Each structure stands twice: as structure tokens, then as C-alpha cells.
Amino acid sequence: MDFKERTIKSEKIFSGKIINVRVDTVELPNGNTSTREIVEHPGGVGIIPITENREVIMVRQFRKPVDEICLEIPAGKLNYGEDPYECGVRELEEETGYKAKNIQSLGHFYSTPGFTNEILHIYMATGLYKGEVKLDEDEFVETETIPLDELVDMVMNGEIRDAKSIIAILKASQLMK
CATH class of the missing domain: 3.90.79.10 (Nucleoside Triphosphate Pyrophosphohydrolase)
Incomplete structure (x- = not known):
């Protein structure tokens, strides 16, 4: 099975000094869609x-x-x-x-x-x-x-x-x- 999720839409919610937050809408391996809340951090x-x-x-x-x-x-x-x-x-x-x-x-x-x-x-x-x-x-x-x-x-x-x-x-x- 291919587990990769394809991003359909990405929305930036917050931009800060240390982190950014976005919500991605993704297509799942079975064809359904879902959302992913993602914290972006430089490491x-x-x-x-x-x-x-x-x-x-x-x-x-x-x-x-x-x-x-x-x-x-x-x-x-x-x-x-x-x-x-x-x-x-x-x-x-x-x-x-x-x-x-x-x-x-x-x-x-x-x-x-x-x-x-x-x-x-x-x-x-x-x-x-x-x-x-x-x-x-x-x-x-x-x-x-x-x-x-x-x-x-x-x-x-x-x-x-x-x-x-x-x-x-x-x-x-x-x-x-």
C-alpha cells in the first residue's frame, strides 16, 4: 500500500517568532480526505x-x-x-x-x-x-x-x-x- 498523503490545500493559521502553524487538507491512501494540523519549526x-x-x-x-x-x-x-x-x-x-x-x-x-x-x-x-x-x-x-x-x-x-x-x-x- 502507498501510505503517502497528497496535500490538496494548505492554510497558514499562525506565524510566530519560533513556530508557524498550518492546516493541510490531504487526500488519504483510500481516497478520502482529512485535515492535518502542522507546526513548522526550523529545528x-x-x-x-x-x-x-x-x-x-x-x-x-x-x-x-x-x-x-x-x-x-x-x-x-x-x-x-x-x-x-x-x-x-x-x-x-x-x-x-x-x-x-x-x-x-x-x-x-x-x-x-x-x-x-x-x-x-x-x-x-x-x-x-x-x-x-x-x-x-x-x-x-x-x-x-x-x-x-x-x-x-x-x-x-x-x-x-x-x-x-x-x-x-x-x-x-x-x-x-
Whole structure:
């Protein structure tokens, strides 16, 4: 069966600073029509900075959509057309005050393909050295250094619920064995 849906009509509902929202009318594989609400997002980058001692520099910040303080890897939104690697380098220094001698891709993934086209790119940074913290004016974060093995335990017991952080921690822990 061909599962592809053909777009019949697309209507932009909202244009914002970070996201756009549209509603598409689609023809389904069986010939019927349906609607799809789609959040357009330029994508993002997360970077897991690991010290020589297998400790990870994490950030704590308040996230309004879930109304709580989250423990996450440093991350940021891609600007349209921006190279994900360069975004990762920028976010690492902006949020942690560190630069890295080595930055390795851990891949990319769709955050929630049921309603958004957002793609998240994940990197691992090693060979860390001091740079300069350069937070955005609306960004308030605290850094915390936690052993990688402890972070794996925190993922497994549900203390860390941020998807990009979970993926980066688990992938990095496998690579660092």
C-alpha cells in the first residue's frame, strides 16, 4: 500500500517568532480526505559536553510549556539555513562557557512527527576548555556537572524527561564504554 498523503490545500493559521502553524487538507491512501494540523519549526541542536572525568555539563532552566524546571543538555533553536554543527558550537559556549576540541555527531531525529516537522541534531563535545558564557537576554540557566553514569540512572528512573537529553545521554554512554 502507498501510505503517502497528497496535500490538496494548505492554510497558514499562525506565524510566530519560533513556530508557524498550518492546516493541510490531504487526500488519504483510500481516497478520502482529512485535515492535518502542522507546526513548522526550523529545528534545533543539542550538545552533550563530557569532561575528561566522564562528567556532563548539564543546564537547569524553567520551561514554560511544561511549567517546571528541567535538567537538559545545552541546546538551542536553529536559525533558518544555519548549519547544525555551528549552532551546537555556539550553544555550547553560550550556555556553559565551554568550547570543545572535539565535536562528534550523534545523529538527528524527529521530535514529534505526528504534528511537527522539527528535526533535532545531537552532538557530543569532548576536550573541553574555558570559553565565555553568553546567554540570550531572555535565557536564565544554571549549569551542573553530573557523572555520565549517574545521568543514565536518572534517565532510567524518570528524573530526566527531556527527549533530546535522554537520547544524547544514552548514545554518549554507549560510545564512552
